[in-house]
Amino acid sequence: xxxxxxxxxxxxxxxxxxxxxxxxxxxxxxxxxxxxxxxxxxxxxxxxxxxxxxxxxxxxxxxxxxxxxxxxxxxxxxxxxxxxxxxxxxxxxxxxxxxxxxxxxxxxxxxxxxxxxxxxxxxxxxxxxxxxxxxxxxxxxxxxxxxxxxxxxxxxxxxxxxxxxxxxxxxxxxxxxxxxxxxxxxxxxxxxxxxxxxxxxxxxxxxxxxxxxxxxxxxxxxxxxxxxxxxxxxxxxxxxxxxxxxxxxxxxxxxxxxxxxxxxxxxxxxxxxxxxxxxxxxxxxxxxxxxxxxxxxxxxxxxxxxxxxxxxxxxxxxxxxxxxxxxxxxxxxxxxxxxxxxxxxxxxxxxxxxxxxxxxxxxxxxxxxxxxxxxxxxxxx
Amino acid sequence: xxxxxxxxxxxxxxxxxxxxxxxxxxxxxxxxxxxxxxxxxxxxxxxxxxxxxxxxxxxxxxxxxxxxxxxxxxxxxxxxxxxxxxxxxxxxxxxxxxxxxxxxxxxxxxxxxxxxxxxxxxxxxxxxxxxxxxxxxxxxxxxxxxxxxxxxxxxxxxxxxxxxxxxxxxxxxxxxxxxxxxxxxxxxxxxxxxxxxxxxxxxxxxxxxxxxxxxxxxxxxxxxxxxxxxxxxxxxxxxxxxxxxxxxxxxxxxxxxxxxxxxxxxxxxxxxxxxxxxxxxxxxxxxxxxxxxxxxxxxxxxxxxxxxxxxxxxxxxxxxxxxxxxxxxxxxxxxxxxxxxxxxxxxxxxxxxxxxxxxxxxxxxxxxxxxxxxxxxxxxx
Numbered sequence: 204x205x206x207x208x209x210x211x212x213x214x215x216x217x218x219x220x221x222x223x224x225x226x227x228x229x230x231x232x233x234x235x236x237x238x239x240x241x242x243x244x245x246x247x248x249x250x251x252x253x254x255x256x257x258x259x260x261x262x263x264x265x266x267x268x269x270x271x272x273x274x275x276x277x278x279x280x281x282x283x284x285x286x287x288x289x290x291x292x293x294x295x296x297x298x299x300x301x302x303x304x305x306x307x308x309x310x311x312x313x314x315x316x317x318x319x320x321x322x323x324x325x326x327x328x329x330x331x332x333x334x335x336x337x338x339x340x341x342x343x344x345x346x347x348x349x350x351x352x353x354x355x356x357x358x359x360x361x362x363x364x365x366x367x368x369x370x371x372x373x374x375x376x377x378x379x380x381x382x383x384x385x386x387x388x389x390x391x392x393x394x395x396x397x398x399x400x401x402x403x404x405x406x407x408x409x410x411x412x413x414x415x416x417x418x419x420x421x422x423x424x425x426x427x428x429x430x431x432x433x434x435x436x437x438x439x440x441x442x443x444x445x446x447x448x449x450x451x452x453x454x455x456x457x458x459x460x461x462x463x464x465x466x467x468x469x470x471x472x473x474x475x476x477x478x479x480x481x482x483x484x485x486x487x488x489x490x491x492x493x494x495x496x497x498x499x500x501x502x503x504x505x506x507x508x509x510x511x512x513x514x515x516x517x518x519x520x521x522x523x524x525x526x527x528x529x530x531x532x533x534x535x536x537x538x539x540x541x542x543x544x545x546x547x548x549x550x551x552x553x554x555x556x557x558x559x560x561x562x563x564x565x566x567x568x569x570x571x572x573x574x575x576x577x578x579x580x581x582x583x584x
Numbered sequence: 585x586x587x588x589x590x591x592x593x594x595x596x597x598x599x600x601x602x603x604x605x606x607x608x609x610x611x612x613x614x615x616x617x618x619x620x621x622x623x624x625x626x627x628x629x630x631x632x633x634x635x636x637x638x639x640x641x642x643x644x645x646x647x648x649x650x651x652x653x654x655x656x657x658x659x660x661x662x663x664x665x666x667x668x669x670x671x672x673x674x675x676x677x678x679x680x681x682x683x684x685x686x687x688x689x690x691x692x693x694x695x696x697x698x699x700x701x702x703x704x705x706x707x708x709x710x711x712x713x714x715x716x717x718x719x720x721x722x723x724x725x726x727x728x729x730x731x732x733x734x735x736x737x738x739x740x741x742x743x744x745x746x747x748x749x750x751x752x753x754x755x756x757x758x759x760x761x762x763x764x765x766x767x768x769x770x771x772x773x774x775x776x777x778x779x780x781x782x783x784x785x786x787x788x789x790x791x792x793x794x795x796x797x798x799x800x801x802x803x804x805x806x807x808x809x810x811x812x813x814x815x816x817x818x819x820x821x822x823x824x825x826x827x828x829x830x831x832x833x834x835x836x837x838x839x840x841x842x843x844x845x846x847x848x849x850x851x852x853x854x855x856x857x858x859x860x861x862x863x864x865x866x867x868x869x870x871x872x873x874x875x876x877x878x879x880x881x882x883x884x885x886x887x888x889x890x891x892x893x894x895x896x897x898x899x900x901x902x903x904x905x906x907x908x909x910x911x912x913x914x915x916x917x918x919x920x921x922x923x924x925x926x927x928x929x930x931x932x933x934x935x936x937x938x939x940x941x942x943x944x945x946x947x948x949x950x951x952x953x954x955x956x957x958x959x960x961x962x963x964x965x
Contacts, residue, residue: 257638261707261717264666267956270830271837276849278828279957280672281664285645291661295676302682326642336642447659449651456652468657575648576660 206297206442208582209307210239210418211551216539217382219412224260224315227414229272231311231544235416235551236273239424246418247305249279252292252312253543258327259319269311277309286492287571288312289415289546290578294447300421311416312548314541324410335453335573343407343493345454345573347399350495352460354401356510359498361401363513365392367494368405368536370522375533378552382411382539406494411539415548440557440565444479444581446472452575461510463570465577466503473566473579474505481505484527484581485562488549490570491534500568501529504579531556545569550580557584587678587823589963590688591620591799592932597920598763600793605641605696608795610653612692612925616797616932617654620805627799628686630660633673633693634924639708640700650692658690667873668952669693670796670927671959675828681802692797693928705791716834716954724788724874726835726954728780731876733841735782737891740879742782744894746773748875749786749917751903756914759933763792763920787875792920796929821938821946825860825962827853833956842891844951846958847884854947854960855886862886865908865962866943869930871951872915881949882910885960912937926950931961938965 212234214227222230228251236243249269256262266279282292289312296310316324328342335345353359369389375381387405395405424439448468451457458464474480481504489504491497498512506527507515515521521529532538532552535545546569553565567580593615595608603611609632617624630650637643647660663673670693677691697705709723716726734740750770756762768786776786805820829849832838839845855861862885870885872878879893887908888896896902902910913919913933916926927950934946948961 254644255638257636257708263635263664263708264833264953264956266665266672267830267833267953271832271956276830276832276846278675279665279830280676280828282676283644283662283664284647284660291647294659295661295663295679298676298679298683298685300683301685302679304679304682327638327644447661449648449657449660451652451657452645452648465657572645572648575645575652 204301204421206300206419206421207424208417208440208550208554209241209420209424210235211554212238213380213415213548213551214413215380216411216413216541218317222412224256224262224313225268227315227412228269228311228313231313231414231416232269232272232309235309235418239418241307241418243274245307246273246277246309248277248299248308249273250292250296250308250310251279251281252288252547253281253314254283254285254288255314255327255542258323260315284576285571286542287546287569287576287578288543290569293546293550293580294445294578296419297442297445300419306422307418307420309416309418310547311414312544312546313414314543315412316410316541317412342573343399343402346493346495347402348454349460349499350401353495353498356461359513361393362389363517364406364494365389366517367491367497368392370516371491371530371534371536374531375537378532378538381533381537382409383537402493408492408535408540411541413539413541413544415544415551417547417551437558438584440554440582440584442580443583444473444477446470446579448577450575452572454573462503463499463574463577465574466500466568466570469577469579470504473581477581479581483564484566485564486528486531486553486556487566487568488530488532488553489568491530491536492540497529504566504568546578553582557582585682585802587681587800587802588805589798589821589931589935590622590801590805591616592935593619594761594796594929594932595794596761597792597794597922599698603793605637605643605694606649608696608793609650609692609694612694612795612797613650613653613690616690616799620799622688622799624655626688627654627658627690629658629680629689630654631673631677631689631691632660632662633669633928634662634695635664635666635669636695636708636923639704641696665957666952667923668927668950668957668959669924671950674927674931674961675826675959677800678823678826681800687803688799688801690797690799691928692795693925694795695922695924696793697791697922698793723954724780724783727874727876728783729835730841730880731782734876734879737842740894742774743770744898745787745875746770747898748872748878749773751897752872752911752915752917755912756918759913759919762914762918763790764918783874789873789916789921792922794920794922794925796925796932798928798932818939819965821935821963821965823961824964825854825858827851827960829958831956833953835954843884844880844955844958846955847881847949847951850958850960851885854962858962860962864945865947866945867909867912867937868947868949869911869913869934870949872911872917873921878910885947885949927959934963938963
């Protein structure tokens with residue numbers, strides 16, 4: 204049984220002072236249903252991805268909030284797994300479809316981060332790291348340790364890290380909803396304020412408000428569309444691979460700091476299910492919460508040989524002119540990172556590229572915390 | 585395909601000053617695996633239920649936390665739907681099993697509430713109510729409105745409300761892990777401090793620390809047990825009905841204040857799936873966050889005629905001597921209400937009663953917020 208992405212919608216990403224959490228949730232829900240051509244009453248269940256609305260907005264129970272926006276109050280629940288919440292909600296939604304309980308469901312991710320005090324944001328993001336945060340580590344600090352290990356072992360350079368951010372800011376010009384449309388030179392990135400050595404401000408993904416939603420169905424939507432839903436008569440992408448891996452929350456307990464084992468575990472499952480290899484992937488949205496994270500992702504997903512991720516980026520191998528296009532949306536770095544929305548936005552953005560005929564096979568890679576959770580999906584059209 | 589409850593474990597409930605969130609999570613995980621006779625490596629996925637660890641413990645990403653306690657880092661995610669988180673995690677786990685992705689999974693619920701400042705607890709519990717909380721309502725206030733409506737329409741009395749709390753405190757003596765082992769007279773309950781008219785302190789469930797876990801499997805465990813796992817050679821309960829309903833978060837948008845429509849929706853699905861009626865149920869754990877909530881539950885689940893829930897309780901119809909036993913564990917009122925654990929504890933406690941041969945058919949009823957989410961499960965042995 205195939206799960207088809209029958210509709211998708213991404214809100215503007217950024218500092219959205221005029222949009223509340225509820226506004227963003229509703230815009231994504233209504234937008235994705237409209238794009239799908241389904242009627243509201245055909246949405247049988249809702250899966251909400253969010254990390255921090257409890258802390259940021261004093262709003263839990265977002266499942267019920269989403270349900271009441273849709274005719275008939277469909278069953279709804281919220282999924283959380285730090286920054287991998289979106290990928291996990293995709294997994295839970297597919298489980299429900301493949302159990303044959305439902306035929307059509309909505310998956311929506313949302314995060315409203317800018318209204319909160321930045322000290323709260325720092326505290327809460329560290330809250331995904333447990334013992335490490337008790338010892339004073341922050342997210343940039345943990346990824347800085349991973350960067351230092353990679354630089355020491357493989358000679359990855361400051362310039363290579365910067366090339367990731369430069370590329371993603373360049374790609375973001377293609378994404379009208381990206382938080383930033385601004386070019387940075389390698390030198391500007393390398394010389395931006397030091398946050399956690401070696402990571403500078405422009406190595407880090409930003410604080411972002413935004414939402415994204417997809418409609419997943421096991422119905423034959425092409426047939427449905429032919430039946431006469433105007434304007435929605437297009438071929439849709441199908442999910443052909445799905446993987447979900449875990450690792451220790453704390454870096455101290457990892458087998459190696461040179462890879463994210465959760466990613467390799469998730470990727471192995473997804474490739475096996477899709478009966479594909481890394482070389483078959485044309486385009487990928489990967490979890491570049493920090494520049495080093497994209498280097499690790501391109502290696503751990505098998506696109507680039509271990510240790511060569513930085514060099515490959517600097518050589519342009521992960522752009523439209525290279526062997527694989529990485530983060531065409533601008534990634535977390537330039538498109539923005541509204542935590543709960545990120546994993547859904549990756550799927551929505553790639554679906555759109557596939558529908559436009561730009562690529563045949565796409566991969567989405569979503570990571571939680573400093574790599575304790577990873578989710579990989581493979582799509583084709 | 586049947587989902588069997590192959591193991592279960594409930595920690596002590598109460599003010600557990602010597603146990604952290606992580607301690608409770610680990611005790612329930614290890615205890616349920618041991619009870620099941622499965623090896624850790626046979627647990628293929630983990631579903632964590634929790635509402636407030638983000639706010640109370642600055643700890644999100646509890647899925648990864650649970651995963652790292654189990655050999656082989658099984659895939660894990662967290663589910664939240666306010667006080668219905670446990671019931672929802674049961675639903676998500678069954679979806680995964682019925683999709684045939686996994687054969688054996690663990691569902692664990694945990695909440696550590698007493699370490700937090702009580703003003704934070706109040707604020708966060710109100711956070712499941714959205715607009716109502718913005719207008720100054722608290723949870724007791726919302727349920728007080730439901731109580732007032734019931735009293736006005738059906739003549740439900742103060743004495744009838746108190747009879748619910750009295751019964752549940754009496755039942756709790758059978759539950760060694762209950763938060764309270766203390767009898768209260770109807771008069772003591774009716775004269776306890778007024779919280780939100782007409783609800784008094786002893787109408788309200790307490791703030792509780794605790795955890796509970798169950799092992800769900802589609803394997804034939806009786807056959808497995810016969811193979812020689814010592815001490816675990818017993819018949820296990822099976823889930824034969826599952827339902828999940830929603831309603832508006834805000835009371836103002838409800839069709840009626842005399843019932844929780846989310847409960848009736850969830851119950852209808854569960855009864856249909858089980859091919860049973862309310863009269864077939866021998867015992868039920870229902871969501872008595874306030875005494876009025878148990879009255880509504882016994883009516884909305886079809887055990888007692890609408891409007892007669894209070895009278896039935898006062899007449900002893902919901903005790904061991906009545907037509908159906910309601911909340912044999914002591915319910916949320918006397919056993920305690922560690923929010924994320926409650927829905928799992930209901931399943932674990934009922935499984936235990938069924939295994940002991942005390943009943944044949946049991947129902948669990950878990951509610952989120954002031955009734956926007958409800959989950960119903962039916963078990964038999």
